Amino acid sequence: MFLARVTGSIVSTQKVESMKGHKLLIVEPYRLDTDSRERLLTTGRTFIAVDTLGAGEGDLVLVCQGSSARLTPETKTLPIDAVITGIIDSVHVEKKSVYCRKDGD
Amino acid sequence: MFLARVTGSIVSTQKVESMKGHKLLIVEPYRLDTDSRERLLTTGRTFIAVDTLGAGEGDLVLVCQGSSARLTPETKTLPIDAVITGIIDSVHVEKKSVYCRKDGD
Amino acid sequence: MFLARVTGSIVSTQKVESMKGHKLLIVEPYRLDTDSRERLLTTGRTFIAVDTLGAGEGDLVLVCQGSSARLTPETKTLPIDAVITGIIDSVHVEKKSVYCRKDGD
Amino acid sequence: MFLARVTGSIVSTQKVESMKGHKLLIVEPYRLDTDSRERLLTTGRTFIAVDTLGAGEGDLVLVCQGSSARLTPETKTLPIDAVITGIIDSVHVEKKSVYCRKDGD
Amino acid sequence: MFLARVTGSIVSTQKVESMKGHKLLIVEPYRLDTDSRERLLTTGRTFIAVDTLGAGEGDLVLVCQGSSARLTPETKTLPIDAVITGIIDSVHVEKKSVYCRKDGD
Numbered sequence: 001m002f003l004a005r006v007t008g009s010i011v012s013t014q015k016v017e018s019m020k021g022h023k024l025l026i027v028e029p030y031r032l033d034t035d036s037r038e039r040l041l042t043t044g045r046t047f048i049a050v051d052t053l054g055a056g057e058g059d060l061v062l063v064c065q066g067s068s069a070r071l072t073p074e075t076k077t078l079p080i081d082a083v084i085t086g087i088i089d090s091v092h093v094e095k096k097s098v099y100c101r102k103d104g105d
Numbered sequence: 106m107f108l109a110r111v112t113g114s115i116v117s118t119q120k121v122e123s124m125k126g127h128k129l130l131i132v133e134p135y136r137l138d139t140d141s142r143e144r145l146l147t148t149g150r151t152f153i154a155v156d157t158l159g160a161g162e163g164d165l166v167l168v169c170q171g172s173s174a175r176l177t178p179e180t181k182t183l184p185i186d187a188v189i190t191g192i193i194d195s196v197h198v199e200k201k202s203v204y205c206r207k208d209g210d
Numbered sequence: 211m212f213l214a215r216v217t218g219s220i221v222s223t224q225k226v227e228s229m230k231g232h233k234l235l236i237v238e239p240y241r242l243d244t245d246s247r248e249r250l251l252t253t254g255r256t257f258i259a260v261d262t263l264g265a266g267e268g269d270l271v272l273v274c275q276g277s278s279a280r281l282t283p284e285t286k287t288l289p290i291d292a293v294i295t296g297i298i299d300s301v302h303v304e305k306k307s308v309y310c311r312k313d314g315d
Numbered sequence: 316m317f318l319a320r321v322t323g324s325i326v327s328t329q330k331v332e333s334m335k336g337h338k339l340l341i342v343e344p345y346r347l348d349t350d351s352r353e354r355l356l357t358t359g360r361t362f363i364a365v366d367t368l369g370a371g372e373g374d375l376v377l378v379c380q381g382s383s384a385r386l387t388p389e390t391k392t393l394p395i396d397a398v399i400t401g402i403i404d405s406v407h408v409e410k411k412s413v414y415c416r417k418d419g420d
Numbered sequence: 421m422f423l424a425r426v427t428g429s430i431v432s433t434q435k436v437e438s439m440k441g442h443k444l445l446i447v448e449p450y451r452l453d454t455d456s457r458e459r460l461l462t463t464g465r466t467f468i469a470v471d472t473l474g475a476g477e478g479d480l481v482l483v484c485q486g487s488s489a490r491l492t493p494e495t496k497t498l499p500i501d502a503v504i505t506g507i508i509d510s511v512h513v514e515k516k517s518v519y520c521r522k523d524g525d
Contacts, residue, residue, distance in 0.1 A: 001396055002362055003325070003361065003363065008203070009196075010193055010195070010197075011196075012167060014191065014192040015158070015191035016157070018177070026198060032322070032341075032361045034357065040361075044137075046136035046137045046145075047106065048107060057200075062327060062339070064394045064396050066172075066382060066396050067171060067487075070173065072333070075394075079169045079177050080106060080173055085330055086325075086330035086331065086339075089326045089327055090325070091324075091326075091341070092323045092324055092325075093323035093341060112242070115300070115301050115302075117296035117299055118299055119263055122283075123282070129272070131242075133242070147244065151240070151241035151242045151250075152211065153211040153213065172277045172382075172487075174278065182281060183278070184278050184280075185278055186211055186274050186276045187211055217452070217513050218511065218512045218513035219511075219512055220512075221510045221511075222482060222506035222507060222508050222509055223507075224506065225505055228491075234421075236513060238452070252454065254451070254454045256450070256451035256452045267514065267515075277382075277488060289484045289488050289495075289505050291484050316467065317466065317468060318466065346465060346466035347466045355466075368434055369434075377432060381486050381487060382487045383490065383501045384499065385499075387438070388437075390499075398499060400439055401432035401434065401435035401436065401439060402432060402433075402434040403432050406428065406430050408446060409427060409428060413428070
């Protein structure tokens with residue numbers, strides 16, 4: 001899995017029937033800043049993931065990829081390869097806090 | 106999943122029997138321009154995806170990869186690893202519109 | 211899926227029993243030249259794919275990756291992650307021909 | 316599979332029901348230093364993996380990705396794509412030790 | 421699949437029960453030198469693969485990734501994503517030999 005920031009959303013009217021009614025969010029994978037090792041940085045990549053948890057713009061989330069994206073009750077039969085499986089409260093690296101949801105960072 | 110622009114198509118006469126009759130489009134993955142954060146840019150990569158929605162050249166589409174590409178009624182038994190699951194109407198990032206189908210961009 | 215040029219072959223005597231008798235080709239993934247947008251270029255990567263279509267050196271082929279590589283009659287039970295599913299006749303990008311088998315390019 | 320260093324952990328209260336109670340660690344993939352060929356280096360990437368072995372910060376671990384991450388008794392039905400399958404004692408490359416757990420390196 | 425050189429091995433005492441007794445080798449993916457097109461070069465990456473063929477350090481091998489790594493008799497139920505499926509005798513690219521096991525290269 002990887003950590004990602006929710007940055008936006010997409011609208012698609014013409015889509016595979018089973019995809020109707022599912023929320024699709026834009027997520028930007030994040031990685032540890034390997035210089036300071038004290039904060040998370042964007043990787044600059046853009047992915048689309050299904051959300052079933054009510055994640056909102058700005059949230060840091062956990063994203064599961066591949067066939068396992070279908071292992072949630074809501075996504076079992078969907079043609080999807082990425083799903084949000086958690087909204088992150090905090091991230092600690094080497095005993096230091098590198099992300100806390102209340103920080104808004 | 107990822108966003109991609111349909112840029113062309115391929116013709117193949119000699120192919121695996123089950124692939125006959127399926128439309129194969131060239132798709133170019135797009136990502137957010139992380140400088141301006143106001144538009145989408147090509148990643149410069151080239152993939153081939155099966156289309157069952159009638160997508161056309163220039164359309165921005167949603168592409169699903171991996172075994173999940175077989176989770177649509179038309180692709181269940183095909184040896185494919187990418188399928189177009191939606192034609193994108195609009196993309197919003199951080200409250201701004203970065204793509205709208207009518208813009209032709 | 212991706213487009214690739216067949217560039218060679220490998221020989222392996224000592225292999226997993228089920229792999230015996232299957233043709234293994236070297237394929238080099240190609241992408242669109244994003245400068246001219248008029249020809250295909252090598253990505254410089256090297257993959258091995260199973261061939262069941264009689265593809266030959268120089269041919270541009272369609273390659274399917276992952277578990278779907280087992281979705282052809284000949285590859286159902288093989289420990290493989292890539293199979294050639296088509297020999298490409300022509301590729302068109304933005305109304306222009308960027309590859310034609312007869313060109314020998 | 317790949318080698319990775321455990322560098323931290325994440326906390327997520329709001330998550331997919333089946334994920335509750337599973338330990339999620341931050342792992343940083345490592346590779347051989349191809350200059351000296353005598354030590355392992357970080358790749359600078361950040362992944363999240365489920366741990367069922369009691370791995371701790373600083374440990375070098377073996378990580379399995381994809382659908383196979385569900386092939387352990389504890390992870391069978393989870394929406395996960397990475398699991399720690401071993402804690403590494405030592406790594407030898409070309410007859411030389413490049414990692415030994417007691418070294419603390 | 422990809423070609424890789426076996427460069428070493430790892431030892432792990434504390435591991436998922438089903439992994440006990442399986443040989444884990446370090447493999448370094450190789451690609452064609454796209455300048456000379458006459459030899460294989462390391463990609464500098466480091467992967468771990470299960471070996472069931474008795475491959476040894478220095479051998480060039482064929483590696484299968486993903487769920488298909490479980491399609492050999494010995495690996496059916498293992499949490500692994502890479503297996504060695506062949507020991508390479510020779511590699512030919514564009515009619516030239518770029519690798520021969522007896523060369524020791």
